Amino acid sequence: MNEVLRLWNGESEEAALRAMVACCGAHRWAEAMVALRPIENIRDLSEAADRVWSTMEAEDWLEAFGSHPRIGERKGAHAGAGSASWAQQEQASTQSAADAVLAELATGNAAYEERFGFTYIVCATGKSAEEMLAILNRRLKNDRAAELVEAAEQQRQILQIRLGKWLVE
Numbered sequence: 514m515n516e517v518l519r520l521w522n523g524e525s526e527e528a529a530l531r532a533m534v535a536c537c538g539a540h541r542w543a544e545a546m547v548a549l550r551p552i553e554n555i556r557d558l559s560e561a562a563d564r565v566w567s568t569m570e571a572e573d574w575l576e577a578f579g580s581h582p583r584i585g586e587r588k589g590a591h592a593g594a595g596s597a598s599w600a601q602q603e604q605a606s607t608q609s610a611a612d613a614v615l616a617e618l619a620t621g622n623a624a625y626e627e628r629f630g631f632t633y634i635v636c637a638t639g640k641s642a643e644e645m646l647a648i649l650n651r652r653l654k655n656d657r658a659a660e661l662v663e664a665a666e667q668q669r670q671i672l673q674i675r676l677g678k679w680l681v682e
Contacts (some may be wrong), residue, residue: 515555522551536679537672538580539573542566562676566669575666577672578631584645585610585618608674610642616679618642621649628653629660636670 521529526547533543545565552558569577610618625633635648652660 514553515680517682518552518555518558532679536562536675537566537577537668539569539577539631542569542672558680559655559673562672563669563670566665566672569573573663573667574661575631577668578634578664581632581671583609583619583622583632583635584635584637584649585622585642614642616645618649620644621653625649625653629664631659631661631664633645634664634667634671636667636674638671638674645650 523533529547529550530540530543533546534540542565546561546567549565552561570583590621617626622633633649633652635645637645640648652663655663
């Protein structure tokens with residue numbers, strides 16, 4: 514068994530919850546994951562994470578989105594230290610992005626929030642700032658219902674990546 518997972522299985526509920534909230538800011542998701550302990554292996558953890566995420570509703574999605582910084586920013590409004598550090602790694606390509614691209618991202622983030630009422634969420638790992646900007650511009654054409662579903666899928670991908678990072682730290 515993975516050592517981090519083994520230790521998490523034996524943690525207090527509060528400590529176990531903190532670990533899950535760092536991976537995904539939706540408290541109902543995190544509480545459901547903690548309630549599933551013990552989880553025997555990484556595959557079971559990943560499958561449980563997806564299964565629990567599939568039961569979440571718009572309110573949970575929005576809570577999770579709120580824990581992310583805007584693309585090109587450093588820290589989400591409700592991000593903890595672990596989550597903020599991972600977000601910075603995930604958005605590493607924005608560190609070297611041209612000022613013009615960062616300005617377009619800032620403008621696009623504002624337009625997105627105005628249109629949809631929540632922060633633009635994209636699984637940024639491995640994507641350049643230019644790619645994230647192109648995705649943002651494409652998604653601005655969605656209606657709110659479609660965009661909420663697309664953003665929730667991006668959040669699911671992010672939480673899977675963060676679970677993987679958590680398991681090796």
